[in-house]
Amino acid sequence: MIRVADEVRETLAAGGPVVALETTIVAHGFPAPDGVEVGLACDAAVRESGAVAATIGVLDGEAVIGLTAGELERFDASARKVGPRDVAACVVQRAVGATTVGGTVTLASAAGISFIATGGLGGVHRGYPFPADVSADLPALASARVCVVSAGVKSLLDVPATAELLETLGVPVIGFGTPTIPLFYTALGGPPVSAQVETVDEAAQVADAHFGLGRGGILLVRPPDESLDDVEPLIAEALDEAAAEGVHGQRVTPFVLARLHERSQGRTLRANRALAVANARLAGAIAVAAARNLND
Ligand code: PSU
Ligand code: MN
Numbered sequence: 001m002i003r004v005a006d007e008v009r010e011t012l013a014a015g016g017p018v019v020a021l022e023t024t025i026v027a028h029g030f031p032a033p034d035g036v037e038v039g040l041a042c043d044a045a046v047r048e049s050g051a052v053a054a055t056i057g058v059l060d061g062e063a064v065i066g067l068t069a070g071e072l073e074r075f076d077a078s079a080r081k082v083g084p085r086d087v088a089a090c091v092v093q094r095a096v097g098a099t100t101v102g103g104t105v106t107l108a109s110a111a112g113i114s115f116i117a118t119g120g121l122g123g124v125h126r127g128y129p130f131p132a133d134v135s136a137d138l139p140a141l142a143s144a145r146v147c148v149v150s151a152g153v154k155s156l157l158d159v160p161a162t163a164e165l166l167e168t169l170g171v172p173v174i175g176f177g178t179p180t181i182p183l184f185y186t187a188l189g190g191p192p193v194s195a196q197v198e199t200v201d202e203a204a205q206v207a208d209a210h211f212g213l214g215r216g217g218i219l220l221v222r223p224p225d226e227s228l229d230d231v232e233p234l235i236a237e238a239l240d241e242a243a244a245e246g247v248h249g250q251r252v253t254p255f256v257l258a259r260l261h262e263r264s265q266g267r268t269l270r271a272n273r274a275l276a277v278a279n280a281r282l283a284g285a286i287a288v289a290a291a292r293n294l295n296d
Pocket of ligand 1: 022024025028029030099100101102118119120121122123134135136137249250251252253257272276
C-alpha cells in the first residue's frame with residue numbers, strides 16, 4: 001500500500017539525503033491556493049540544500065512517498081486529515097489524505113526516511129484534560145527513528161505541558177542556536193530545550209548518536225527569523241470562538257490557524273510560510289550532513 005517515488009527509493013538505497021514533507025500543512029494549514037505554493041516552496045528549499053524532498057500523502061488507494069507537483073494540487077481543504085490512526089482506512093477507501101506530522105512520521109519511518117520538516121509540532125491542547133486533546137504527533141515521534149525539524153510547538157497549544165510530555169516520552173528537544181523552545185510565530189519566551197547545538201554538523205551527529213541508542217525520534221527546533229510578538233490575544237480569541245462554535249478534535253488546529261490568518265491581515269500566514277520554508281531548508285542541510293557522516 002506504500003508507493004515510494006523512484007528518485008526517493010534510489011537516493012535511500014544509496015544512503016543519500018532525503019527529507020519528508022507533510023501534506024496537512026498544504027491542505028489545512030493555509031487557504032487554497034497558498035497551501036500548494038507553500039508545499040512546493042518547502043520542496044524547493046530541501047532541494048536547494050542538496051537533499052531529495054519526499055512529500056507524503058494518501059492518494060488513489062496508496063500512501064505515496066514522493067508526490068509530484070501535479071499530485072500535490074489535489075490536496076485542498078476537502079482532503080481528510082490523516083494522523084497515524086487514519087492511514088489504513090484512507091488508503092482502503094481511496095480518499096485523498098493529507099498526512100499530519102504524526103501520519104508522516106509513521107509513513108516516512110516505514111520507508112526508511114530519517115528527516116522530516118514541518119511548521120510547528122502538535123502537542124497538548126490548552127485546558128487539558130478538558131478536552132483531553134493531545135496531538136498524535138507526540139507518540140508517533142516517540143516511537144519512530146526520525147528527526148522532525150520545526151519552529152517548536154504551535155503556540156495555540158499548551159507549550160510548557162507539551163515540553164514536559166516530550167521529556168516523559170524520552171524525545172530530545174534540540175535547539176538549533178536557541179536555548180528555548182520557539183513558540184511557532186514567536187522566537188522567545190518558551191520553555192528550555194534539552195540541549196542546544198550550533199551547527200548543522202553537530203545536529204546531524206546528535207541525531208545519529210540518538211538513533212544509535214535504538215530509541216525513538218528527536219525534535220529539532222529552529223526559531224522563526226521574523227518573530228510576531230503580538231498574536232497571543234488573537235490566539236485566545238480564536239480558541240474561544242472554536243469552543244463557542246463546537247469545533248473540537250482534528251478540526252481545532254486548522255480552524256484556529258485560518259482565523260489567525262484572517263484576523264492578522266495575513267501576517268501569521270506570511271510568518272508561517274517563511275518558517276516552514278526555513279525549516280525545510282535546515283532539514284535538508286542536516287540530512288546532507290548526516291548522509292556524509294554515514295558514508296565517510
Ligand atoms: N505546521 C504548520 N501548519 C500546520 C501543521 C503544522 O505550520 O497545519 C499541522 C501538522 O500536520 C501537525 C498538525 O501534525 O498541524 C497538528 O494537528 P493536531 O493538533 O490536530 O494534531
Ligand atoms: Mn487533537
